[in-house]
Amino acid sequence: xxxxxYNDDAVKAIKEFVEKGGDALFLLSPALKGAREDTDENAxxxxxxxxxxxxxxxxxxxxxxxxxxxxxxxxxQHPIVRDMRGLPALxxxxxxxxxxNGAEQLFSSAxxxxxxxxxxxxxxxxxxxxxxDASGPFVVGAATAVGGSTEGDIKKQGRVVVxxxxxxxxxxxxxxxxxxxxxxxxxxxxxxxxDLI
Numbered sequence: 001x002x003x004x005x006y007n008d009d010a011v012k013a014i015k016e017f018v019e020k021g022g023d024a025l026f027l028l029s030p031a032l033k034g035a036r037e038d039t040d041e042n043a044x045x046x047x048x049x050x051x052x053x054x055x056x057x058x059x060x061x062x063x064x065x066x067x068x069x070x071x072x073x074x075x076x077q078h079p080i081v082r083d084m085r086g087l088p089a090l091x092x093x094x095x096x097x098x099x100x101n102g103a104e105q106l107f108s109s110a111x112x113x114x115x116x117x118x119x120x121x122x123x124x125x126x127x128x129x130x131x132x133d134a135s136g137p138f139v140v141g142a143a144t145a146v147g148g149s150t151e152g153d154i155k156k157q158g159r160v161v162v163x164x165x166x167x168x169x170x171x172x173x174x175x176x177x178x179x180x181x182x183x184x185x186x187x188x189x190x191x192x193x194x195d196l197i
Contacts, residue, residue: 001027001028001029001166001167002028002040002042002045003037003038003039003040004040004042005040005041005042005043005044005045006042006044006045007044008044011044011045011048014045014048015048017158018052018146018147018158018160019146019147019148019158020147020148020158021147021148021156021157021158022158023158023159023160023190023191023192024158024159024160024161024190025160025161025163025186025187025190026045026049026160026161026162026163027163027165027166027168027169028042028045028046028056028095028162028163028164028165028166029093029094029095029164029165029166029167030058030059030060030093030094030095030119030164031058031119032060032093032119032120032121033119033120033121033122034120034121034122034123041058049160049162052102052103052144052146052160053099053100053101053102053103053144054097054098054099054100054103054142054144054160054162055097055098055099055100056095056097056162056164057095057096057097057098057115057164058095058117058119059095059096059115059116059117059119059133059134060093060094060095060115060116060117060118060119060130061094061095061096061109061113061114061115061136061138061140061164062113062114062115062116062130063110063112063113064112064114068092068093068094069090069091069092069093070090070091070092070094070109070110070113070140071088071089071090071110071177072088072089072090072091072107072108072109072140072141073085073086073088073110074107074108074109074110074137075106075107076104076105076106076107078104078105078106078143079185079189079194080106080143080161080182080185080186080189081106081107081141081182081185084107084178084181084182084185087177087178087181088177088178089107089168089177089178089179089182090168090173090176090177090179091140091163091164091165091167091168092165092167092168092173093165093167094109094140094163094164094165094168095164095165096109096115096138096139096140096164097138097139097140097141097142097162097164098139099139099142099144102144102145103142103143103144104142104143104144105139105141105142106140106141106142106143106161106163107139107140107141108136108137108138108139108140109136109137109138109140110136110137111135111136111137112135112136113135113136113137113138114132114133114134114135114136115132115133115134115135115136115138116130116131116132116133117131117133118130118131140163140164140165141161141162141163141164142161142162143159143160143161143162143189144159144160144162145157145158145159145160146158146159146160159189159190159192161186161189161190168182169183184196
């Protein structure tokens, strides 16, 4: 959950690491202003993820009550989440993703979720209700394989998981519903230890 923009050297190091077969988990919360600590958009990192077929959108997802916590139950058949049916995850302060060719959707929001591009909390509170820019469902988690290197006879691709929220994996949220299982499944898939999922 980076709060500040990564510089060119940091983004280059991440790119080289993953494209040589390294694995990475990206938890990217919305770029909110007016919170305890503002969050930057991190445009260079988002551009890198887009080159790996995962587009991170500049929005905030809200449920019909106007709260920022999504109960996610729509899981794909990807190894990370295929056994999570019936065990929802709670994802607070999320932004949406779009998956392109080569990337896979992991989970999405319910259809009654809406997005807003109003990311200034002071303006949001003053307006009473943020504008509804689009309606769900929205992709919130995605996975992809990137590049690769050859070690002996083994070709290793980098594995990447992207979630449009960082707060679901904090100490306060990790023990809620399926959050811990979801997090551990991601780590096990990234480490290629899929028997532990």
